[in-house]
Amino acid sequence: MLPYAMLSPAVLVTLAIVFFPMIQTAWMSLHDYVLFRPNDFTWVGLDNFRAALSDEVFWISLKHTVIWMCTTIPAQLLLGLVTALLLNQNFPWRPIARALIIIPGLCPRW
Incomplete structure (x- = not known):
């Protein structure tokens, strides 16, 4: 409780x-x-x-939204997966590459 x-x-x-x-x-x-x-x-x-x-602009906007979602979501997923797989490989500058990818996400945005 x-x-x-x-x-x-x-x-x-x-x-x-x-x-x-x-x-x-x-x-x-x-x-x-x-x-x-x-x-x-x-x-x-x-x-x-x-x-x-009944508004034609609504249906055009909906079509554009669906196209945008169907292209950007898989692209972001694929880019993130490829980046994660590459950063998981052994190569000489791996710690620096990981830091360059992770640090911008940790810094505050104004």
Whole structure:
């Protein structure tokens, strides 16, 4: 019981950070909501989704997104696998090569 009690604050914070925006986004998607008039919104139900699905630009964007995902995800996976396999081989400058690959990931980005 003690481990669950110690984990509960972290779980509650995670749930609040993840689920509150999801629920708020779902609620906002069912309204005619304009960001620069946050107090003026009306219920439209699924009309926003009907408008998006009937828009030609939506389908073009979806096609481009699928093409982008189907090319970049396998390319990143393949590049990472090849890099890991190469860095696992024995060669004279292996420690330096490993450091050059790992250090940029450890440095903070501003």
